[in-house]
Amino acid sequence: MGDRQILTLYRDRPLVLESGDSLSPVDVAWESWGPAHPEGTILVLHALTGDAHAASHHPGDRPGWWEPMVGPGKPFDTRRWQVICMNVLGGVAGSTGPASLAPDGRPYGERFPVVTVGDMVTVQAQALDALGIGRLHLVTGGSLGGMQALEWAWRFPERVDRVAAVAAQDRLSAMGIGLNAAQREAVRLGLASDRPHDGLKVARMVAMLSYRSAAHYDARFARELQPGVSFEAPLDPRFQIESYLLYQGTKLAGRFDAWSYVVLSRAMDLFDLWRGREEQATPAAIHLASISDDWLFPPAEVSRLAARLRRLGMTVTCRTIQSDLGHDAFLTDLPPLKRWLGRVAESYAAPRSDSWSWPAQRTGDS
Ligand code: COA
Numbered sequence: 001m002g003d004r005q006i007l008t009l010y011r012d013r014p015l016v017l018e019s020g021d022s023l024s025p026v027d028v029a030w031e032s033w034g035p036a037h038p039e040g041t042i043l044v045l046h047a048l049t050g051d052a053h054a055a056s057h058h059p060g061d062r063p064g065w066w067e068p069m070v071g072p073g074k075p076f077d078t079r080r081w082q083v084i085c086m087n088v089l090g091g092v093a094g095s096t097g098p099a100s101l102a103p104d105g106r107p108y109g110e111r112f113p114v115v116t117v118g119d120m121v122t123v124q125a126q127a128l129d130a131l132g133i134g135r136l137h138l139v140t141g142g143s144l145g146g147m148q149a150l151e152w153a154w155r156f157p158e159r160v161d162r163v164a165a166v167a168a169q170d171r172l173s174a175m176g177i178g179l180n181a182a183q184r185e186a187v188r189l190g191l192a193s194d195r196p197h198d199g200l201k202v203a204r205m206v207a208m209l210s211y212r213s214a215a216h217y218d219a220r221f222a223r224e225l226q227p228g229v230s231f232e233a234p235l236d237p238r239f240q241i242e243s244y245l246l247y248q249g250t251k252l253a254g255r256f257d258a259w260s261y262v263v264l265s266r267a268m269d270l271f272d273l274w275r276g277r278e279e280q281a282t283p284a285a286i287h288l289a290s291i292s293d294d295w296l297f298p299p300a301e302v303s304r305l306a307a308r309l310r311r312l313g314m315t316v317t318c319r320t321i322q323s324d325l326g327h328d329a330f331l332t333d334l335p336p337l338k339r340w341l342g343r344v345a346e347s348y349a350a351p352r353s354d355s356w357s358w359p360a361q362r363t364g365d366s
Contacts, residue, residue, distance in 0.1 A: 029094025040137030
């Protein structure tokens with residue numbers, strides 16, 4: 001955790017959330033790559049169970065969740081841009097979340113308020129204010145990270161030049177909300193029986209099914225059996241896919257917090273880019289990439305969003321990246337995705353008349 005830094009915000013003035021609840025103080029864990037650079041800053045935002053560690057910082061360091069994308073010579077080339085990644089509000093990796101201590105010295109737990117993607121982005125903007133970073137060359141991320149990137153462009157239009165949202169949309173479908181609901185119910189049952197890890201494990205198993213395509217699982221596991229499993233015990237994991245899902249569930253349960261999972265998945269459900277801003281354009285160039293076999297954010301729906309933005313007169317590109325992995329492909333070393341992200345980072349952004357001047361429009365002192 002040596003390269004992780006913590007900013008403490010909202011000490012004197014609480015963060016007022018969209019729900020009307022408030023939090024004070026608020027910690028934000030962040031990491032950065034490359035020095036402050038005249039070509040600008042790239043803000044990278046993570047998905048549901050990610051953290052600020054998008055990439056390693058030195059040889060031998062733990063690889064980050066977007067290791068192929070961040071570093072010298074990579075799409076987000078740290079010789080050209082400073083890259084910053086922050087753990088979301090409500091997360092478990094250094095930013096204030098349900099596992100953090102409340103002012104009364106006890107963990108917030110179920111007392112932690114509902115947070116929205118808008119709240120997450122507001123806190124990120126406040127953190128960038130504190131770091132002296134105004135305008136952003138690019139805001140990017142996948143899944144929940146892509147939703148945050150889109151929200152940035154509308155919430156702080158004067159600060160964002162480009163957005164690259166991967167495997168993400170303006171709102172989650174009924175299927176997506178339903179899958180999250182099933183996961184939260186598993187977590188709730190785990191908490192109710194004082195076995196939060198078990199609840200999280202089942203939630204992750206369901207989630208892993210939605211993160212990959214049927215074709216991927218078929219090609220990888222087919223109907224392969226586990227060696228030495230008794231056919232008399234119906235609850236024993238018999239197939240390789242069962243063992244894989246149990247492994248993934250147990251692994252997440254060992255590193256994540258049950259209430260944080262609930263809070264973040266609810267934030268994803270609640271996200272609706274258009275709430276309160278129906279048919280409102282924003283000046284940033286919006287670049288959307290879908291994954292061909294992603295059934296959480298299907299390419300047709302991402303194209304629909306692109307068409308809607310174009311109708312508003314916005315600069316939009318939309319690309320489908322071929323991968324039978326499904327949603328999770330955005331986390332892999334996928335050459336077409338790397339090329340696409342690199343092109344977006346280098347893309348032309350029309351000069352803006354609304355020149356944003358630091359520090360005239362700070363989000364407010366913390
Ligand atoms: N039984 C038990 N375990 C198995 C198994 C089986 N039949 N088959 C594979 N495994 C284990 C492997 O031993 C390996 O363990 P390790 O992680 O301890 O090394 C692990 O499963 C491999 O996991 P997998 O996810 O299949 O790796 P991958 O290379 O296919 O996927 C990533 C790469 C980057 C997508 C994946 O590592 C990742 O980060 N997933 C995160 C999912 C996520 O959060 N998505 C966000 C969506 S919003």
